[in-house]
Amino acid sequence: MPRQQxxxxxxxxxxxxxxxxxxxxxxxVSDHLLALPELQQSTTVGSYYSVRAELPTQTLNQQLQLQHRLALPVLHPISLQHLLFLKVHPQTRWQANTYNIPEPQLRCPDIVPLSALRVLLVPLVGFDAHGNRLGMGGGFYDRTLAAWHQGLLPDLQPIGLAFDCQYVEALPHAPWDVPLPRVITPAKVWDFRG
Structure with a gap:
């Protein structure tokens, strides 16, 4: 079946x-995530603002902010189709981006480099038995995770968040697609690290 289907x-x-x-x-999903060893001490977590029918992250993001430093993505203003992560705090001002997704207003002091993130929560449309991820088709997270995939960000732990119904046995994938090492669904933590 083609990706679009x-x-x-x-x-x-x-x-x-x-x-x-x-x-x-x-x-x-929050219960599974917050029980992970990586989140037992204060750390820096990249998350996302869920929209439409994505697994809701607003409550999870509030929980993460209580114990961790939280950063959310913004569309990069110069490197098109790339993401920047910004620290979220009580003074954060929000705005809708091109895709009508709320994002923190871009302020240089709030930029969190990918190398400072320890956990990165990744949205997805589907995933398979090998950790292959199907997104919305823009490639934003594949580009964001390219350096990690090449071994340049060894401290980063990408984790997909999904409903159980988003699992399929096998997805078609391209050479530039970055598979995820773990995906958390309500039923379980899928670990593809071998």
Whole structure:
């Protein structure tokens, strides 16, 4: 099945979940995530602001802020189709980006380099038994994770967040796609690190 067809099918499955199912799933994913050894001490976590039918992250982000330094992505103003991560704090001002996704207003003092992140939570449309990730098609996270994939950010731990219905046995993937080492769903923590 072509990627576009997988994307359509998986987005429809995600969309079919009720608000209550989404919230319950988000709580289970949060419980799994917050129990990970990497999050038992204060650290720097990159997350994202969930939109549309993505696994809700707003409550999780609030929980993360209580114990960790939280950074959220903004569209890079110069390197198009790349992401920058900005520290989130009580004074953060928010604005909608080109895709109508809320993001912190760009302030240079708030920029958190990827090398400073220890955990990076990654949105996805689907994932498979090998950790291959299907996104929305823009390639933002593949570009963001390219340096990690090349071994240049050994301290970074990318983790996908998903509903159980976003799993498929095998996804088509391209050479530039970056597979994830772990994905957390309500049912379990998928570990693909071998």
């Amino acid at each position: 997988f994307r359509k099918q998986l987005l429809a499955a995600r969309q079919a979940l009720s608000t209550a199912e989404r919230e319950a799933a988000a709580q289970q």
